Amino acid sequence: MDTATSRQAAPAAGVEHFDFLIVGAGISGIGAACHLRKRFPQGSFVILDAMAGFGGTWWTHRYPGARSDSDLYTYGYSFKPWRGSSIATADEIRTYLSEVIAENDLAPRIRYGHKVTAADWSSRDQRWTLTVSRADTGETLTFTTGFLWMCAGYYDHNRGYTPEWPGMADFRGQIVHPQHWPEDLDCAGKRVVVIGSGATAATLIPALADKVAHVTMLQRSPTFFAADPRAHPLEAPLRALDLPDDWIHEIMRRAHIAKAGEVVRMSFEQPDDLRAFLIDQARAHLPAGFDVDRHFNPAYRPWQQRIAVVPDGDLFAAIRSGKASVVTDAIGRFDASGVQLASGEHLDADIIVTATGFNMQFFGGAPFSIDGEPVDFTQRVTWRGMMIEGVPNMAYVLGYFRASWTLRSDLISDLMCRVIEHMRREGRTVVEPTVTADDADMPRLPWMDPKNFNAGYVMRAQDHLFRQGDRAPWRHQLEYGEEMSALPAVQADEAALAYR
Template sequence: MVGAGVSGIGAAHHLRDRFPERTFVVLDAQEARGGTWWTHRYPGVRSDSDLFTYGYRFKPWRGPSIAAGAEILAYLDEVIAEDDLAPHIHYRHRVTAASWSGADRRWTVEVTREDTRERLRFTADFLWMCQGYYDHATPHRPRWEGMDRYRGVVVHPQAWPEDLDHTGKRVVVIGSGATAATLVPALAGTAAHVTMLQRSPSYWFAPPRHHELAATLQQLDIPEEWTHEIMRRQYAAQVNWLARTAREAPEQLHAFLMDAMRPLLPEGTDVEKHFTPRYRPWQQRIAVVPDGDLFTTLRAGTASIVTDTVAEFTEHGIRTGSGEELEADVVVSATGFDLSVFGGVAFTVDGEPVDFTRRVTWRGIMISDVPNMAYTFGYFRHSWTLRVDLVADLVTRLFTHMRDAGAATVVPRLRPEEQDMPLRPWSDPENFNAGYVMRSQHLMFKQGDREPWTHMLEHEQEQEILPKADLADGSLVYR
């Protein structure tokens, strides 16, 4: 397995639970577990999904619905300890290449030790990619005119300096997504002032940090497993409604989100300019602001929003497209990230390099003509981890199917009637068109126009489809 974040730890749990006799190793390039929650250390870092669904199906969540990064790491530590996964996880092990040999029916994985630069080699019958979906090492950093003359500090949330002190400083946060929504309230507590500079508005949703139903269930002293399952269903149903309404009645969802937000804004706010997006609800992720903390800072005057473009950096701040100069001691470029195809690992199959742009996904879990390899990719709208459990269910069911059939290899392959199937982009812009997706479409594999060669379905669909997926329909070839 590659990756010791929520995907890799979840996959390791399911593998150990259902196949205790199998040996496995988890390789991760970082210094410790957690993936996103290890690399992201900016002020206020927290989930923007509820933890009852972001947590695993098998491990009850006991804290608030919206949790800080440190709380999520503690939760992952509990899973590692309870499943005795620590001996299987190797940190500072960066996977650089993976080569499949059909003759040996085996993967050879090339690894570089990040601390010693030692080169290692692992072999495996099956490769499970759980490394997440973006480049942890290189954030998306646009270059603006005049940055070299700016006298202040420019930071990216993905590489936050531990010694940065923003107390009493004027801060400009460029961006309006989930990271900016987290940073602005966290910085506003001690900064002189925080300005969120956005090119275009996002949709916002302000759920309570502590759900009333969870509080009621805890007062009733029912088993934690019951509370966890009830809250998972509650939150899943809520997001199912949002996703379904976004697809079937986007105007209704737009009105719902705007009406919920207006009472939280400062009096006199230009809602059309600063809070009305140019896209349909959920063509990009809805930014979560627990207890409306962002709006609280706006009402208090410790933060403000400017909707404009960056024309250039000046010595003392940023000049916007309209000519206004925003003075800043610190500029935070909350400009997102770029996708990374399977962690940038160089794949070969029987000596031939794998060009993923010419390959097709099988149910968002395997890749056409790549043997004995699965990958875990979560949801954009629902909590990522809901799909971690579903993918693990299918992969372990596949292992059982192979064992019972006496098969050593499995490879997804287009059937004769699918050879000329129209191919679609990795993400349909009409469905989801966030900046990091559009920037990286040309790097990604494709999807087809029919099952099982599609992906990015909603959880409401996949929780019915994946458990029933036919592993003997001819789309998977066994040897």
């Protein structure tokens, strides 16, 4: 054990102690574990996950057609080549993650069905104590750690977001949220109404179209869609050259980063041009006479909400075939046989799917305290979108909205490992983001500026989230194009990080 770790108090009897404790066995937690294992081979660590298996969102989401909306060359790790098509299914992603777990010998270090219910920092002991509920036995367990790494994502896995509409109890069919898709749900020959038009609806509808009698996408307002090819045009030529997998992975990764970066640039600098491109792309895939401006021309700026990918235009193909349709209207009420719309139209349904989004929840919903005092995160600002002001020895992973989540996960892991290395070199045991005197007058801004990104799930949660400042290093939600060079250049001894 290194000198810094040995200065901390010994764990109490019956308590498991680890140098590092990761919460979440999804893409972020598995990635963080790989970085820790490489950079601190003598360090002990464990991963706790509340669910019964690894994968995070890919464990939760079991609805038909579940897939990534991001390409896997950038959603995959920088250190693990992706060998499939750019767009992958949930099962393919879980297979990839299982390989990462096996190749890095992580399986013995993951505890499933372990939900963190409280986290308390002790300044005297210089460690976190986590209260954990074990699903299979009902026991309450205690873990301690010198450094806590929160990788539980940003939404509530247990409760999807479903608005309350009048008459829902009157509907004689079945109402399903995609986050809680029943394994035995039989949609064959049924009339299905999918409420919502985001990435989940765009995935679900093509997967259902050939099985159901008809599927209708009911949206209150339009969404932007991008009909990207399922496989990047560079993939086949590169694989034909029989290049090493890591070469192909890096080339494809750079190609996807460049393309995504250009779309983001246009969304800010040439939003009208990008809007016209996306609408024209949709029109080219849809039948003649389809009202594209009504159904696929949102009021917001492109990328002010997510641009949902429809691989090879599969959503548009389902509409073109007549098996799927789009209705843009407000819901008046549910009734016994379907949905009554504000316009007076009625949608008959046997099954209604509420693809209406999710509830944001950080840190797995566990309450935090420092020396017994509850932490009110709404009164604190983020340090570079990965630590919280005044919260010692705790990092969290939050990915990008406009680029693959894992691009940022990798950057965070690298920077946090450098911070920990600095602590160990200097013989320190604690690192705590601290607002300096120069920044004391900094305004405490909302978690997200609606002019930047205004998706419903973000706007609903603003009052419950931590804040950001108006300057570095207290800002977050930057773009990958900014952070790909900025974060590796951050010095571990910068003034905003107080070590002791």
